[in-house]
Amino acid sequence: MPARNDMLAEGGVDTSAPPQDFSVGEILGQVAGLIQAKKYDEVLGLIQNAMTKDPTNGDLINAKGCVFSALGRQRDALKCYRDALEFNATGSGLWSNLGTAFKHLKYFSAAIACHRRAIDLSGEEPFLHHNLGLCYAEAGQHGEAIMAFNRALALQPTYHLARWDRARSFLFLGNYRQGWADYEVRLISGQIPKRPLPGRKWSGEPYPGERLVILTEQGFGDTLWILRYLSTVKGLGGELVIECQPALCAFVASLGIADQVIAHGQPLPDAAYHCHQCSLPGLFTPDLSRLSTRAYLSPPTDRKDKFKPHFEKAAGRLKIGIVWSGSMTFGRNADRALPLERLLLALDFPGVQLYSLQKGLPEQELASLPQGRRPIIDLAAELSDFADTAAAVSGLDLVIMTDSAVAHLAGGLGIPVWVLLGYSAHWLWLLNRTDCPWYPSTRLFRPRVEGDWDYVLDNVAAELLKLVPPR
Structure with a gap:
């Protein structure tokens, strides 16, 4: 059976309750692996079959909740955990699972209360403090989150994911x-x-006459x-x-700084040093005072004329690019994306020409807009990579968008x-600010509470009207 900390690596669910008999223990021993393999139908069938023989077994009910949680069915998971507590009211793992389900449903006060009860019942378990920290974050x-992560690390110094989550809370606080x-x-x-890496890890020292490879990691925005x-x-x-990433290679090469640009997946050359890209801020930005206010990106000169015919159609109107969704593969994209129709409530004014920079499945929303709206010029077909997107963005007066990679491109x-921004935004945007020290040309619009998009869009509409020339 997997160790408890393995199952709770990301503030997840506890399926590691002690078995009541051999058959239940055998089933519980399979649950974690089947969930990790995403064999949800198989594991649900296994649990359901066992529950026909023992319908009041709290461990099985809890395991069923774990499957629902993995499926994103948090309301069903919540019911399972509550039902399981009927048979084991002092199970600290159960209370932690219940708290995590409440967290996913954005019931943060209830979630914190559940995690605290779990700690009261079994305070020396590192994962309980980690889960509490995740909820606070x-x-x-974030101050309370850091204290919870500190306790988890005091109990288990090698708890790497608690240290990772503490890092993000520190970064939120600047x-x-x-x-x-x-x-x-x-x-x-x-x-x-x-993977095999060339040379040794670079620590920011001079490397004259040597080769350094900067390694890609994470998403487009990070690069x-x-x-x-x-x-x-x-x-x-x-x-x-x-x-x-391949979609960024041409753009990075056009900056004229790197001696060589390699697409991720291609063989790396021999080198004296390597450095993962997201380690660079730690070498050169110890505090916000070290950030430069100048733009550090420029559009490729050979693509700047590509979008001129589209921009001429604005005929003096304010040229505004829009993006309403990030990558659909990002697990929390739903928290930061908006339906296009809802975004247009705040943007569709006379004197404005909208240009869609949206790529991927959300682009299809353009075709389903009601007839009679002012036309939106869709640039997606001509945005083959980020070099194209940079050229398009550089010809706009303003970009209005939800949080995704284009925000970093425009800011740069x-x-x-x-x-x-959604309520729980990326740490780079810090807390309670309407500006961004990383990108001086950026303005942030934040909700008052979770899901408060109407407040955000109301403020966007009011500020946009200040820019729209009378016609």
Whole structure:
């Protein structure tokens, strides 16, 4: 049976209750593996079959809740955990599972209360403090989250995911010195796949006459964010090789800084040093005072004319690019995306020409808009990579969007961009600010509470009207 900490690696669910008899124990021993393999029908069938023989077994009811949680059916999971508590009211893991289900449903006060009860019942379990910290962080209470993560790490110093989550809370609070130190744990926690790497880990020292490879990791936005450091890194040494996602290769090469750009998945060259890209801020940005206010990206000169015919159609109207969803593969995209129809309530004014920069499945929403609206010019077909997107964005007056990679692109280019944030936004946007030190051309629109998109859109509409010329 998997160890308890393995099952709770990301503040998940506890399926490790002691078995009541051999058959139940055997079933519980299979649950974690089947959930990890996403064999949900198989594991539900296994549990349901066992429950026909023992319908009041709290461990089986809890395991069923774990499957529902993995399926994203948090209301069903919540019911299971409550039912299981009828048979084991002092089960600390059950109370923690219930708290995690409440957290997913955005019932943060109830979630915190459940996690605290779990700790009262079994306070020396590191995962209970980790789960409490995750809940505090989700609720935006990062000071309390750090204290919970500290306790988890005091009980288990090698609890890598607790250190990772503490890093993000430090970064939310702008405590970069401690945040970056914890952030490095991702390199040993298994979050970044292991692979052969050239040379030794670079620590920011000069490397004249040597080759340094910067390794890609995480998403498009992370790569665009760290491109600010390329000139500094190149100035410290010899040959600079940048690995990045294929859709970014042409754009990164067009900046003219790297000696070589390699698409992720291609063989890496021999080198004296390597450095993961998201380690660069820890080497060069110990605090916010070190951030430059200048734009560090520029559009490719050979693509700037590509979008001129589209921009001429604006005929003096304000040219505004829009994006309403990030990557659909991102697990929490639903928390940061908006339906296009709802976004247009705040943007569709005379004097405005909207340009869609949206890619992927959400782009289909353009075709389902009611007839009679002012036309939106869809640029998606001509955005083959980020070099194209950079050229398009550079010709706009403003970009208005939910949180995704284009926000980092526009910010890096120095183009005005309004970012509409969900309640639990990315740590880079910090807390309670309407500006962003990382991107001076960026303005942030935040909700008052979870799901308060009407407040966000109301403020966007009011501010946009200040820019729209009378016609």
